[in-house]
Amino acid sequence: MSTALLTDHYELTMVEAALRSGAASRRCVFEVFARRLPDGRRYGVVAGTGRLLEAVEAFRFGSQELAPLRDSHVVDDATLDFLADFRFTGDIWGYAEGECYFPGSPVLVVESDFAHGVLLETVVLSILNHDSAVASAASRMTSAAGSRPCIEMGSRRTHEEAAVAAARAAYVAGFATSSNLEAGRRHGVPTSGTAAHAFTLLHDDEREAFSAQIASLGKGTTLLVDTYDVPTAVALAVELAGPELGAVRLDSGDLLTQAREVREQLDALGATATKIVVTSDLDEYAIAGLAAGPVDLYGVGTSVVTGSGAPTAGMVYKLVSREDDSGTMVGVAKKSQDKQSVGGRKFALRRRDAKGMAHAEVIGIGEPPADDGDDRALLLPLLHNGVVVEPSRPTLEAARQRHVDSLAELPAEARQLQRGEPAIPTEYLPRS
Structure with missing residues (x-):
C-alpha cells in the first residue's frame, strides 16, 4: 500500500513553489533530532527504523493518490506530473534501531534534492516519534524489571495500527511478548x-x-x-x-x-x-x-503504548544544509527562540573510555569527529540512491541486541528512574 498520502498538505505546496522557483533540485541535507528528552529522562531509544524503510520504499503516487490531489486542487498540474514519477533516489543515514540517543543526536540524515527530501518529512516523523517514544518507555520498564520478563498488552488502549507498531517497538526495547496477533503476523513479535x-x-x-x-x-x-x-x-x-x-x-x-x-x-x-x-x-x-x-512476569498496557507520559519523542526534521548558487553546500539553521537548530551536515560517534563505557555523544559538523581508538560511529547507511542497503536493514533480533549493547555502555545512572539530566552530554565539534 502506498504511504504517499501519509503526509501534510504543506509538504506538497512547498514542492510546487520550489518547482516554480527552480529551487526544488537544489542538493539538501535534512536531519532528524530531538532538541531535548522528555522531562527527567536520561536517554531515548531509536525505534521504527525498519518500518521507516518500508514506508520510504512504498512512498509512490499512483492514480489513487493523485486523483484526490487533482480533484481538490491541492497542487498544480506540473507538480502532479512530478509526483507521478516520484521515487526517493537520495541517501539516508541513521542510528541503528535499538540505539540509545540524546538531545541533538542526528538519528536520521537525509541527503537528496529539496523536493525529494521534504516530501518524506511527515511520514518519517510519524514513525520515529511514535515508535521511539514507546521504545524509550519500554526500555525504562525492562530495566526496572531486571531479569523478569515484561508482556506488552496495550492494544485496547490505543489506535489499532498504533497498537501493532507499539508492540514492535516494545519488543525492540526488551519486552518478551505481546498480546497483539497482528504484530506477530506482520513483524514476528512473539505473542502470548x-x-x-x-x-x-x-x-x-x-x-x-x-x-x-x-x-x-x-x-x-x-x-x-x-x-x-x-x-x-x-x-x-x-x-x-x-x-x-x-x-x-x-x-x-x-x-x-x-x-x-x-x-x-x-x-x-x-x-x-x-x-x-x-x-x-x-x-x-x-x-x-x-x-x-x-513476581515473575509483568503485564504492561496503557503506559507502554502511550510512552509512559511522553507519547512522542519530540523529534523534528530540519533542513541543515543546502546547495548555494555556486554549487557549494552551506549550513543553514533555524534561529527562532527556543527552537534553534545547528546548521551543517552532522556525523556522530559515541565517545568511550578504554573499558567501553560511554561518556559523551560527539557530533562533528561537516566532517566526522576523530576517533581516539575506543569510540563507536553511530550513523549507518540505510539507503543509497534510493535503494535499501540490505546489511543495514534492521531485523527485530538485531535491534533488540543493539539496544542491550547500547544501554550496557551507558553510565549506571542512565537506568535510574529518578529525574535527572541526560546520561551523557552532547558535544558539537566545529568544522576544522
Whole structure:
C-alpha cells in the first residue's frame, strides 16, 4: 500500500513553489533530532527504523493518490506530473534501531534534492516519534524489571495500527511478548495470552471456568485468580492443575502484598514452580516498586503504548544544509527562540573510555569527529540512491541486541528512574 498520502498538505505546496522557483533540485541535507528528552529522562531509544524503510520504499503516487490531489486542487498540474514519477533516489543515514540517543543526536540524515527530501518529512516523523517514544518507555520498564520478563498488552488502549507498531517497538526495547496477533503476523513479535475476567464470569463458578481453561490449554496455563476471592481461587487452581500449574495472574488490589501472600500459599500447596504474573496499570515506577516481591512476569498496557507520559519523542526534521548558487553546500539553521537548530551536515560517534563505557555523544559538523581508538560511529547507511542497503536493514533480533549493547555502555545512572539530566552530554565539534 502506498504511504504517499501519509503526509501534510504543506509538504506538497512547498514542492510546487520550489518547482516554480527552480529551487526544488537544489542538493539538501535534512536531519532528524530531538532538541531535548522528555522531562527527567536520561536517554531515548531509536525505534521504527525498519518500518521507516518500508514506508520510504512504498512512498509512490499512483492514480489513487493523485486523483484526490487533482480533484481538490491541492497542487498544480506540473507538480502532479512530478509526483507521478516520484521515487526517493537520495541517501539516508541513521542510528541503528535499538540505539540509545540524546538531545541533538542526528538519528536520521537525509541527503537528496529539496523536493525529494521534504516530501518524506511527515511520514518519517510519524514513525520515529511514535515508535521511539514507546521504545524509550519500554526500555525504562525492562530495566526496572531486571531479569523478569515484561508482556506488552496495550492494544485496547490505543489506535489499532498504533497498537501493532507499539508492540514492535516494545519488543525492540526488551519486552518478551505481546498480546497483539497482528504484530506477530506482520513483524514476528512473539505473542502470548490466556483468559480475561469475562471467561470466568461466563461460567457458573470458578471451578467450571478453570477446568475448561485447563482442559483446553493444559496445566501450564495461567489462571486469573482475582475475579472473586484470591485465596479461594489459588487453592482451587492448584487443586485442579496440581503443582504443574504454570502461573496465576493478579490484576487488582495491592499487588505487592497479594503477590507475597499468593507465593506463600502456592509454596504451602506444593506449587513451588507456579509463577505469579501481575497486571493492572503498571508503569516503570510500579514495576520498580514490585521488585521486592515474588513476581515473575509483568503485564504492561496503557503506559507502554502511550510512552509512559511522553507519547512522542519530540523529534523534528530540519533542513541543515543546502546547495548555494555556486554549487557549494552551506549550513543553514533555524534561529527562532527556543527552537534553534545547528546548521551543517552532522556525523556522530559515541565517545568511550578504554573499558567501553560511554561518556559523551560527539557530533562533528561537516566532517566526522576523530576517533581516539575506543569510540563507536553511530550513523549507518540505510539507503543509497534510493535503494535499501540490505546489511543495514534492521531485523527485530538485531535491534533488540543493539539496544542491550547500547544501554550496557551507558553510565549506571542512565537506568535510574529518578529525574535527572541526560546520561551523557552532547558535544558539537566545529568544522576544522
